[in-house]
Amino acid sequence: MINPDELKFDDNGLIPAVVIDAKTQKVLTLAYMNKESLAVSMEKGLTCFWSRSRKELWLKGETSGNFQHIMSIQTDCDKDALTVYVTKAGPACHLGTDSCFNETVYSNKNSVPFTPESLMELIQGRKTNRKENSYTTYLFEKGIDKILKKVGEESTEVIIAAKAGEKKETIYEIADLAYHIMVLMAEMNISLYEVHKELASRHIIDHKVKQEKMI
8 A cells, every 4th residue: 555645646736536436347437636635535435526627625425415435546557547446325427427427439339248337328318418319318308207108108018928928028028118217217317326225225124024034
């Protein structure tokens, strides 16, 4: 472990900090720290940056509640850049998305793996930058009533397919339902993290109930 005094800050007294989700390894944002904000970050265990636009310290989540709890801070071989691994209590971006990196510049379809997080980012991107002739854009333009109607329709399709014992068709319909639920989540500014957190809390409760029944 190195001494923070060994870090190399630029001529403005800043060092770039790439914030990464410790669970998903997703890059959340790129911000800057100075010696003071780094000290605050290490003292509180929460990300604190230097706002270049406001010229002041910025404790992430102080107003929004979307704190980033620091797991570790690492530097590169030149000691002039940081990676900050965090667990986040909400969206990382001020637009309400899990990450600030949502717009694709280039994508090699043969090498980019699918993840629920990448699908949610695409959906959220359609909400903020509505692409023409996009079905997702169409749903956002029609609003909550249309989205809820589609969720209801797809739920019914899942029930019909499952009742018929059609596994392949049920998988297809579950995928349709999952997509429309994620559109609903984006419309209501609900993140995957919030649903994950809720499911995790229920798992703990269920685990306790099972233990009690076994006694």
